[in-house]
């Protein structure tokens with residue numbers, strides 16, 4: 001570039017973030033600060049947000065390296081609840097494995113796993129009330145599974161088959177269930193944030209007691225919606241929990257492109273004057289305790305909390321992704337916070353409430369439950385095998401009264417299908 005004659009000044013330059021490790025590099029996460037479990041103070045739920053800024057720069061941790069639950073954040077859950085938490089996390093993982101394979105077998109066009117992040121949705125949901133409203137991203141299938149949503153319904157949606165309650169109108173995995181307090185997933189990143197705040201504000205303005213919780217990835221915090229949501233929430237002290245799932249990657253962009261080199265994602269809370277916590281996202285008990293604390297604040301009109309869950313996306317972004325093209329294969333195993341299922345299992349073993357045989361039996365049980373649901377869902381159809389939603393329903397459910405131009409398009413589509421001689425299922429046929 002020419003045009004500037006002031007040669008006595010330094011030339012301006014941009015900083016372009018670069019991830020530490022690329023394919024083929026040896027991985028060393030020694031510079032990831034992992035404070036000891038139990039070392040972080042737990043403020044009173046009525047404490048002012050500016051009295052615990054340090055909690056946005058550390059990691060709230062409960063489970064130590066020996067599998068003991070330690071410190072003031074220990075939620076002291078009874079063993080039945082811990083076993084239920086483990087079962088739900090194992091179910092999420094088994095479901096993910098099965099549906100990933102189904103995509104590779106051509107039974108669906110798309111799937112997204114949450115491997116390594118199971119604790120965040122499962123423990124977070126267990127710390128909420130059943131009638132609290134959730135506004136998830138696409139990686140919180142653990143919410144539905146924890147609330148006992150039928151696996152077959154999730155699979156019907158993934159297969160867009162004749163049993164799909166969303167009539168094949170959503171991308172696979174973009175579930176929606178009002179009855180289970182699970183807001184429709186949107187592919188447009190972070191739209192759920194202002195929607196959660198709006199819902200929470202409505203709940204408060206009606207004098208209701210239910211709160212909202214929402215989740216987005218660390219990459220999604222770069223969206224404008226994230227910031228306008230936080231502004232509304234702090235101004236009106238909306239009863240909402242903001243979860244930022246920092247799994248280090250946004251498809252092939254590392255967290256540095258969303259600002260991770262400069263500060264933590266939890267510290268975003270400080271600028272807005274809301275409560276911030278940074279939590280070990282692979283520690284189910286820390287996730288539970290942080291969510292319960294934030295829920296208590298919301299329920300007692302102390303306002304919103306932003307929780308950064310520090311974790312690692314152990315597998316690809318989706319079935320359309322190949323992480324070996326942009327990151328080192330050594331990262332998932334070198335990640336210093338371990339595997340959330342293995343850590344909760346070690347804790348249950350440590351307190352004498354679990355063992356390898358029971359764990360193996362549980363794995364068999366969840367695999368069987370997933371297999372049974374899959375068989376039943378596949379009887380309703382898989383991709384390309386005809387048992388899809390009747391074609392003439394394609395235009396339904398958008399407007400209460402279908403406008404003339406859609407009626408015209410629908411009629412044209414049906415006429416073309418009729419003329420083509422292709423077999424297709426009419427609405428009446430079902």
Ligand SMILES: Cc1ncc(C[n+]2csc(CCOP(=O)(O)OP(=O)(O)O)c2C)c(N)n1
Nearest residue numbers: 139187188189217218219220247249250251
């Ligand atoms: C508004 C918008 N921009 C871009 C995309 C494409 N996109 C889909 S997922 C994704 C990465 C999001 O990463 P992150 O927020 O970290 O969530 P993660 O996938 O890691 O859970 C991108 C860029 C989109 N869906 N919507």
Ligand SMILES: [Mg+2]
Nearest residue numbers: 217218249250
């Ligand atoms: Mg991410």
